[in-house]
Amino acid sequence: MPKLTFPNLRESFLFRDPRGRVIFWGGLLAVVLYATHALHLWGPLPEDRGFSFLSGSPTQGARLFSELGCSSCHALYGIGPKLGPDLGTSLPAGSSPVRIVADMWNHGPQMWQKMRDAQLGLPHITEQDALDLLSYLYVVRYMDVPGDLNKGRDLFSDKGCSKCHTLDGSTDGVGPDLGHLDAETPIVWAQRMWNHGEAMGGLMEKVDVSWPTFKGQEMLDLLSFLQKSSSGKRQEAGLLPATPSKGKALFVEKGCTACHAVNGEGATEGPDLGPRSAESPSIVQFAAEMWNHSPQMWTRMQKKEISRPQFAETEMADLIAYLYLVRYLEPVGRVDLGTEVFNAKHCSNCHGSDGNGGREGPSLARRQAYYASQLSYTMWSHGPEMYRRMREKNIPWPSLSESELLDLVAFLNSL
Numbered sequence: 001m002p003k004l005t006f007p008n009l010r011e012s013f014l015f016r017d018p019r020g021r022v023i024f025w026g027g028l029l030a031v032v033l034y035a036t037h038a039l040h041l042w043g044p045l046p047e048d049r050g051f052s053f054l055s056g057s058p059t060q061g062a063r064l065f066s067e068l069g070c071s072s073c074h075a076l077y078g079i080g081p082k083l084g085p086d087l088g089t090s091l092p093a094g095s096s097p098v099r100i101v102a103d104m105w106n107h108g109p110q111m112w113q114k115m116r117d118a119q120l121g122l123p124h125i126t127e128q129d130a131l132d133l134l135s136y137l138y139v140v141r142y143m144d145v146p147g148d149l150n151k152g153r154d155l156f157s158d159k160g161c162s163k164c165h166t167l168d169g170s171t172d173g174v175g176p177d178l179g180h181l182d183a184e185t186p187i188v189w190a191q192r193m194w195n196h197g198e199a200m201g202g203l204m205e206k207v208d209v210s211w212p213t214f215k216g217q218e219m220l221d222l223l224s225f226l227q228k229s230s231s232g233k234r235q236e237a238g239l240l241p242a243t244p245s246k247g248k249a250l251f252v253e254k255g256c257t258a259c260h261a262v263n264g265e266g267a268t269e270g271p272d273l274g275p276r277s278a279e280s281p282s283i284v285q286f287a288a289e290m291w292n293h294s295p296q297m298w299t300r301m302q303k304k305e306i307s308r309p310q311f312a313e314t315e316m317a318d319l320i321a322y323l324y325l326v327r328y329l330e331p332v333g334r335v336d337l338g339t340e341v342f343n344a345k346h347c348s349n350c351h352g353s354d355g356n357g358g359r360e361g362p363s364l365a366r367r368q369a370y371y372a373s374q375l376s377y378t379m380w381s382h383g384p385e386m387y388r389r390m391r392e393k394n395i396p397w398p399s400l401s402e403s404e405l406l407d408l409v410a411f412l413n414s415l
Contacts, residue, residue: 061132064136104379105405165177186283250315
């Protein structure tokens with residue numbers, strides 16, 4: 001086999017002649033600058049960034065809530081000023097965290113005007129700041145599950161939970177007392193339901209309780225009842241920020257890929273965990289789906305000789321953040337309806353009928369996918385100027401429902 005040889009650069013024109021050295025280092029600098037610009041323009045890969053409300057830091061969000069002046073207008077749980085709505089109010093039943101973004105968007109003009117009247121100035125925030133604030137508002141507004149307490153109380157009995165668990169601090173039950181456990185919140189609930197499912201199955205056999213299943217809002221109702229019955233502390237904030245890239249790795253490490261595909265790539269024994277045509281489940285409903293199918297999943301795992309995985313610390317939060325990123329848990333809108341929203345809400349007046357740019361606004365097509373949570377950043381960074389131009393043209397500020405916002409995001413991702 002002939003020996004490969006490489007030219008000696010130091011003896012070449014590029015290094016012998018001063019002009020050559022200028023050409024070489026100038027060219028190298030150009031390549032580096034271009035690569036740096038490209039990385040800045042494109043940003044990190046989506047799975048490393050994650051535009052889910054779970055990707056922010058609630059602790060940083062709480063700090064920003066005060067520093068940016070949000071607490072000058074908004075109360076939390078009835079404590080504080082009443083200039084704006086109380087942000088401690090739980091989301092309406094059936095709402096997802098996307099509702100928070102829609103509310104912020106819809107009240108943008110009123111917020112900006114009140115901030116000007118109070119001489120607060122319009123704060124400058126980064127995209128990460130927006131995610132941190134969203135994460136904080138998620139913890140504040142979404143931790144109390146909007147379920148039906150009375151139905152939850154009935155389910156606690158009807159589903160056989162009361163045969164093993166007590167709520168009064170006693171130790172008479174087969175399982176642990178649930179009255180003094182740390183109050184269950186959606187992510188913690190999903191993790192505990194999975195981790196303890198196998199052991200609970202064994203105990204249920206002993207007390208002759210069949211494996212209960214939950215449909216519709218039943219798991220939400222049960223969790224709402226348990227939240228009100230527990231005196232423990234909340235843990236959700238300590239699980240965030242979640243990292244979608246870690247969740248993606250866990251999806252493989254925990255053996256999920258042995259049965260589940262994502263967007264058509266992977267095994268087909270279990271359901272595909274990519275975007276759903278039907279309504280996406282909430283985190284609690286996702287926990288219910290895992291619980292309902294746990295016996296079948298364990299049977300398949302045993303046949304494949306896969307050990308049952310356990311989730312520790314932030315692992316379930318990371319996995320859920322990944323499932324939001326691939327849009328299994330984040331609701332997905334319709335492109336055709338999004339096109340209608342884009343035109344009906346006058347977005348096309350500035351950005352062109354196809355979204356690829358007009359005389360007044362830039363093209364909205366981009367390499368990376370849009371996520372609903374990003375519109376909160378767009379509102380703060382570009383909203384005031386957009387609003388000023390719209391007022392000049394007598395165009396009303398568009399109000400978006402939760403579903404309209406999701407349809408609009410679907411349209412933007414089709415560009």
